[in-house]
Amino acid sequence: MTLEIITSASLRPFKHGFFTRRGGASSGVYAGLNCGGGSSDQWDIVAINRARVAGAMGVDEPHLTTIHQVHSAEAVVLEEPALPPRPRADGLVTNTPGLAIAVLTADCQPVLFADAEAGVIGAAHAGWKGAMGGVLEATLAQMEALGAERKRINAVIGPSISQRAYEVGPEFLERFLDEDPDNRRFFASGTGDRHQFDLPSYGLFRLREAGVARAEWTGHCTYSDADRFFSYRRSVHAKEADYGRLISAIRL
Numbered sequence: 001m002t003l004e005i006i007t008s009a010s011l012r013p014f015k016h017g018f019f020t021r022r023g024g025a026s027s028g029v030y031a032g033l034n035c036g037g038g039s040s041d042q043w044d045i046v047a048i049n050r051a052r053v054a055g056a057m058g059v060d061e062p063h064l065t066t067i068h069q070v071h072s073a074e075a076v077v078l079e080e081p082a083l084p085p086r087p088r089a090d091g092l093v094t095n096t097p098g099l100a101i102a103v104l105t106a107d108c109q110p111v112l113f114a115d116a117e118a119g120v121i122g123a124a125h126a127g128w129k130g131a132m133g134g135v136l137e138a139t140l141a142q143m144e145a146l147g148a149e150r151k152r153i154n155a156v157i158g159p160s161i162s163q164r165a166y167e168v169g170p171e172f173l174e175r176f177l178d179e180d181p182d183n184r185r186f187f188a189s190g191t192g193d194r195h196q197f198d199l200p201s202y203g204l205f206r207l208r209e210a211g212v213a214r215a216e217w218t219g220h221c222t223y224s225d226a227d228r229f230f231s232y233r234r235s236v237h238a239k240e241a242d243y244g245r246l247i248s249a250i251r252l
Contacts (some may be wrong), residue, residue, distance in 0.1 A: 003056055004031065004228065010214055011114045014121055015057055015100075016147045016250035018110060018158035018218060026149040029240045034230070036245025050247075054246045057100045057249055064249065065102045067092055073133035075142045083221045088185040090130045091139035093122040095252070102249035106232040107161040107222050109203045110248035113139060113212075115148035121250045126157075126203055128172075133181060136196075136206050150211040157207075157217040158248045161233060163188060163198035163215050165223035172197065222246070 003023035007016060011191035023049045024033030030041040035047050043252075054064040065078060068086045075091025078101065082092075092101045095118070103110050103125040124130070124139045140150055170193050176183040186205070188196040200217040207215035222229040235243035 003052060005056060006158065006218055006220065008112075008156040008216065008218065008239050010156050010216060011112055011250060012072075013116060014114050014250055014252060016112055016114075017056065018058075018220075018248045019246060020111075020159070021051055021230055021244060021246065022228060023052065025052075026244060029235065029242055030031045030244040031047060032230075032244065033247070034244030035247040039245060040242045041244070053102075053247055053249065054100065057251055059098060059100045063086050063098060064102055065237040066102050066104060066247075067094070069104065071125075071129045073130060073135045073138050075122075075124065075135060075138040076134035077146065088124070090135045090202060091122065091124040091142065093120060093139060093142045093230050095120045095145060097252045100249045102247050104245040104247055105158075105160070105222075106230045106235075106245050109160040109199060110158040110208075110246070111136060111139075111155055111203065112158065112250045113143060113153055113252065114153045115143060115152045115154075116150050118146070119252060120147040121252060123248065123250055126195070128199060128202070130135075131203050131206055132176070133198070136203065140181055140210055140212070149214055153212045154214045155207045155212045155216075157200055157203050157215075158201075159220035159222050159229050159246065161216060161223045161231065162200065163196045165221060165233065166197045166199060167194050168197045171192060171243035184247050
């Protein structure tokens with residue numbers, strides 16, 4: 001099966017893609033393009049999947065660079081491919097030609113950034129914890145350190161869990177209200193004491209408040225489309241042993 005790659009005109013002219021699960025070599029709960037080395041999938045199969053992504057990005061597999069994601073607000077600058085032990089962070093930026101930077105997700109927001117004039121790109125893994133902690137702003141700050149300007153940066157959020165699928169408890173809501181009472185706008189009432197959290201809208205709000213030129217979401221819900229996307233939350237509800245990871249990448 002051919003790889004399926006979601007792109008955005010906002011990130012042109014840089015080669016980029018939010019890859020779906022289609023076109024991979026994995027099977028079982030990982031069926032498709034599982035690029036998560038942290039999953040329990042066979043590593044040689046994951047390597048085949050990553051090689052296919054690297055080929056689509058026009059780089060050798062070692063130049064498809066990911067980091068050790070830890071749901072933090074840390075972002076790093078990379079001048080060359082990250083070698084083990086990879087940096088523990090959730091944002092990465094570069095201005096090195098031929099280096100494809102990428103993040104892995106399975107409901108969290110994959111965010112790709114580009115300043116075409118400065119020739120600086122970024123990628124961030126932004127779940128609720130990282131987004132609240134400031135990983136999007138940290139990624140922007142590291143891009144600025146390489147000469148980018150926020151007023152020129154376009155940011156695109158890829159496939160993520162949508163509000164209709166993201167049920168949370170009252171303690172989750174309280175955490176956000178403690179940060180800012182206006183955060184209530186990102187929650188809808190659910191059943192009983194439950195609420196529905198709008199992660200992509202929260203990410204867009206943070207990006208726009210940070211001063212980017214343009215921020216958008218591709219509009220794809222990972223939970224609701226099992227044929228195209230992996231989803232951690234869906235795997236939990238289905239009582240599956242593990243789940244695959246989607247990859248999103250951009251290169252100069």
